[in-house]
Amino acid sequence: MLNTVYIHHFRCLQNFKLSLKDQHSVLLLGRNGAGKSSFFDALEVLQQIGRGVTQLKDLIKVSDFAFGETYKPISLEINATLGNQVYEYVLEIELPENFSQPRVRQESFKVNGRTNYQRECGKTQLGRNAEFTLDWHHVGLPLISTRNDDEPIARFREWLANILVLSPVPSGFDAASKDETAYLSRNANNTLDWVRHQLAVYPALYTDIADFMQLRMPDFGSFKFVTTGRDEKELVFKFNDPAGKSLELNFQQLSDCEKIYFLTATVLAAITNEESVLCLWDEPDNYVSLPELSHFITACRKAFENSKVASQVIMSSHNARTINEFSEHNTFLVSRQSHLHPSRLEVVSEKEYLSATFIDAYENGELD
Structure with missing residues (x-):
C-alpha cells in the first residue's frame, strides 16, 4: 500500500x-497543465x-x-x-x-x-x-x-511492476490477442493479452468479471476466447434477451464505453488477488455515458475501499459528476500559477471558499 x-x-x-494516509481511493483535481x-x-x-x-x-x-x-x-x-x-x-x-x-x-x-x-x-x-x-x-x-x-x-x-498507470483509448485496443502478458500498457491497447494472462493465472476471476458486466449491461450473458489462428485468440461476448434470443459479438464490435466496462471489470477483479495493487487512472470518466457515470465511479471506489489486500486507486478528473463521488478529505487540488511556476498540491478539505460546494468553488475559480 x-x-x-x-x-x-x-x-x-x-x-x-x-x-x-491509509486512503484506498483518491481524486486528483486540477485544470489542464x-x-x-x-x-x-x-x-x-x-x-x-x-x-x-x-x-x-x-x-x-x-x-x-x-x-x-x-x-x-x-x-x-x-x-x-x-x-x-x-x-x-x-x-x-x-x-x-x-x-x-x-x-x-x-x-x-x-x-x-x-x-x-x-x-x-x-x-x-x-x-x-x-x-x-x-x-x-x-x-x-x-x-x-x-x-x-x-x-x-x-x-x-x-509491487512496482504491477502498478497500473492507465489512460485508456478504446479505439486503439487490439482486436485480438496474440499472446499473454502480465503487464497492462498505459493506453491499454493490450487489454486482451492482459485479460488472458489474468484468467490463466486466476481462473476464478471470470465470475467477478462476468458479475460486473451483468450489472452494467443487463443483457450480458458470457464471454470466451476463441482461437482464430495459430497464436491468435478473439474475445467473443454472448448477449441474451428475455425472449430467449441470443447474439454473439466480438470485442471490436463493442462500443468504446463497453470496452471500458470490460477493462474495468478485469481491473476490479484483479485487485482481489494476493498482492496489493496501486492503480492510477487518468480521467476514468472518459467514454462513460453521463447516466452511468455516478454508478461507475462508485463501483470503482467501493471495490478498492473493500480490497482485502490494501489496493488503492488514484484518479484524475475534470468532470463534476466524478468530483461529486469523492469527499473533500480524499480530493487533492493540483494547481499551478503559470508555466513558470511549479505545481502545488493541497487537500480540498483545507481550502476555504465562498461557494455552496467545493464543485461550485472549483468551477468558479475560487480554489485556484
Missing part, C-alpha cells in the same frame, strides 16, 4: 509530496524500473528536468507498506554539464528503516559487506540478484 510519494524537479513538480499527467509520468518511471528497465536514457529525458535546469537533480522517493514491512526507495538523477545522458546520483532501498541497498554514483553497497560498482547510467534496483521472490527487493520490484 502506497504511503507517500515525493517528487522533486521533475517537470513542473517541485517538492511535490502526496500522502495517502496543472501537473496531474506529470505525476502519473513520474510514477510510470518507477513502474518501468520495477519491470526491469535499467538505462536512465530510456526512463528520463532532458526535458524532464524542471524548467530546463539540468544542473539540479531529479528526486523520486516512494514509501509503501507491503504486508508488515515498510519499504522506502529513493532515486536521484542528475545530468552534469557536458554529459549527453542522465546518470544516477544516489539510490537507496530500506526495509523497516534499515538500509538494504545504497549507492552513490557507481559505488554500491548491498547489505553490510557486499560492495561493487555499477554503471552509473543504469538504475541498480532491477539489477540486484535475489534468491527467491520473497526477498524484500524482489517483492518491492514486483
